[in-house]
Amino acid sequence: MVNANSPVSASASINKYKVKSIAIAILPLAALAFLFGLFCIVVTANDYNLELYLTNVINRGTVLVLVATGAIFIYTLGSFDISLGASTLLCATVGVLTYNSTQNVFLTVLVMFAIGVGCSLLSSLLASVFRIPVFVTTVAMMSVLSAIASQLIISNGSGNGLSLPKTVFGPLDSPWIKIAVIAVWVLLCAFLFDFTKIGRREKFLGANPFCAKLTGISMYKYAIIAFVMAGLGVVLGAIFTLSYSPTVNTGTASSIGMDILVAIVFGGMPISGGPRSKIYASLIGGFSYVLLNLTLNIVLRMAGVDSQGSQGITQIISAMVFLAVVYVASMNYRAKNLPR
C-alpha cells in the first residue's frame, strides 16, 4: 500500500497532471485535424470541388487569423479588444480613399499602417490616461470607428460602398501568398511572445498584474506594445480584406471582433490570458472555427435544412462547442498546481 504522502504517490500525481496538461494542450490541434478530416469527407461525399472549398477556407480564415494573432498580445494581458473589426473596416476604408486620391500604393499602405496602429494606440492611451479598463475603451472605440468608417463610405461612395482597382492588392489574393504571410506573421509574433521579455512580461501581467507591478513591470508600457501588435494585425487584415474583395461596405469585417474571441478559445487559449496564452491559438482556432462552420453548414443543408436555417443552427452549435471547449480547458485550470 502506498502512502498518499509518499514520494511515489507525489510522482504519480505529477505524471497524471503532466499527461492531463499535454492532452489538453494538444486537444486543439487534434480537434483541428479532426475537423479538417471531417470537412474533406463531407465535401468529397457531396462531389463538391475540394480544391475550391479549401481555397475558400483559406480566404475566410486569413483575415481572422492575421488579426487574431496580433490580438493575442492584448488577450494575454487578461483584457480584450472588441473594436478590432471596426479598426479593420476603418483601416481598409481610409486605404481605399487614399489610393483613389493619390494612386500611390506605397502611400496607401503607409496610411493604412498609421490608421491601424493609431487606432490601437488611441485605445490604449485612453485606457492609460483615464484609467479605464481597456475593454471598456475598446467598446467605445468600436462605436466611434464604425461610425467614422460608415460616414466615410456613405459620403464618398455611391451607395454600394467604396472600391479600389483590383490590381492594387489583387495580386496578394492567392492561397499560397496568404499561407506564407500567415506563417511569417505567426512566427514573428511567436518569437516576440515566446523568446523575448515582451511575451514573458505580458504573460506575467496577465497572470498577476499586482505582482508584476511590484517587480517594476509597467502595465501601460506593455499594454501599448500589445495594442501596437494588434494594430499591425489589423493592417495586415485590412490589406488582405481588400485583396480578396476590393470593395468596402458598412458591413465589412463587422463580425471579426467576436470571431477572434471564439477563435482563440477554440485554439486552446484561456480568455483570462496569463501564462497559458499561446500565440498559435489564433492559427489553430481560426481555421477550426471556419472548418466547423462550413462543415456544419454543408451537413445541415444535406439534412434538408435551408441555408438560413443552417446559418442559425450553425451559430447555436458553435456556441455549444465554445462552451464545451471553455469547460474542458477550465478542467485543467482547476488543478491545484500553479501554472508553469
Added chain:
Amino acid sequence: MKKFVKVLVIAMCVMAITLTAAVSLAACGKGNTTVKIGVLVADASGAEALAFRNYYENYVEKNYDVDFVYSEEVGSDATKEMAELDKLLAENCKAIISFASCDRPAQIEKCESSKVYYAVATGTLKDEEYAEYKTKEYFVGQVGPSTFTEYNVGLAMGQYYKSLTGDNAIHSVALYVGFPAPEHVARTAGILTGLGMTYSAFGQSLSGMDIVGGIYGQDNGTANLNNIQPGDSGITVTTVLSMAPGAGLDEPLQAMLAGTAPDALLGVGMVSVFMAAQLNQKQIPYADVDAFTAANKTNFESGSMRYLAGKYGSSVGPVFALIMNALNGNVIRDADGNAVSLDQGYMVAKSAEEYATNYAKESGDSPIYNKEVLDTVIGADVTYQQIADLVASK
C-alpha cells in the same frame, strides 16, 4: 456530476460524427444530374426575398430539372458576398443568379474566370459598369427596375397621394426613406416630386431626378427633413425615418407614434418588416414599395396599408429563362451582341380589392411567369426580342 458532463459531451460528439457520416454517405449514393444554380442573396428574410425564393424552390424546381442552391445572407459585406460566391462555385453551381449588390463587378469577374454563367436579378448595374461588362462571355444579363423606373415608382406614389381629395385628402405625411441605397434615394426623389415638393441642396432648389444628386451629394444618401420644401399642395412632411447607419429608427418612430399621427406614411421599401405592426395598430395609413406577399395581403385587408407598388415572386422568372437558355447553349444577346439588359416595372395596388386581384394572379400553382409562359422563352431558338416583349407585357 463532472463525470456525467464528460460522458454527455463525449456522447454528443459521437452522435454528431455518426450523423455527419450517415448523411454524407447517404448523399454519396444520389449522384443526380440536376443542374445546380447558385442564388446569391443579400437579404433572406424580407417579404420580397421570401417571395422570390418561394417561386424558385416551390415552383421552378418542380417544373424544371434544376436545383437552386441558396447562399447565406450576405447583407452589406462585400467580403462575405465574395466568400459565399466562392462557396457556390465550389459546390459546382453552373450558373449564378445574383440578388446581392455589394460588389457586382467583382461577382461578374469571378464568374467569368470560373466560366460560370451570371445574371443580375434585382436592380441593375450602373451604366458605366454595364458598358464595361456587357460583352463578357458569361455575363448573361440583367432584368430588373432601372434607376429611372425606381424614380417613377416613387413619383406615382407621391402623385397618387397628392391627388386624393375630400375626406381622403392628406395634409401631412411621414417619409420612410430606407437606406442610403440608390433605389431608395431614387424612390424618395420620386415621392417628393410627386407630392409637388422640392429639395434644397447646394443653395439650389432641386426637383425631379436632380433631387437624387442633392440627397447623395449633400446629405450622404439620406433625405434631411430640413431640406424638404413643401410646394403649393398644402402637404407637409412631418417626419423622416431612415435606416442610415447611426440614425436609429426606433426612437424617431416611437416619437412619431406618440405624437400627432401623420395622415399617411410613405415608404420606399420594407415598411412591412420594420414598422407595419405599429402602423397597423395605430391605424396610420401607409404606402410601400415591396412585394405581393401573404403578409402584405393581411396588411391591406386587416391593417392600414393603403398603397403598394410591388414585385411579385415570379418576376424573377425571365432571369431564370436567360440562365436556362445559356446553360442549354443559347446565350441570348441584344441586336448589338451585348448581354441582355431589360427594365422591369412594378404592379400597383391602391385598395384591398386591387391587391387581391393582383395577388390572385400570382398565387397558387400558376404564377404570372408560369411554366407555360416560361416555355415560350426557353429554347434553342429563343431571341432577345421574344424575352424583351414578354417582360414588357407583364
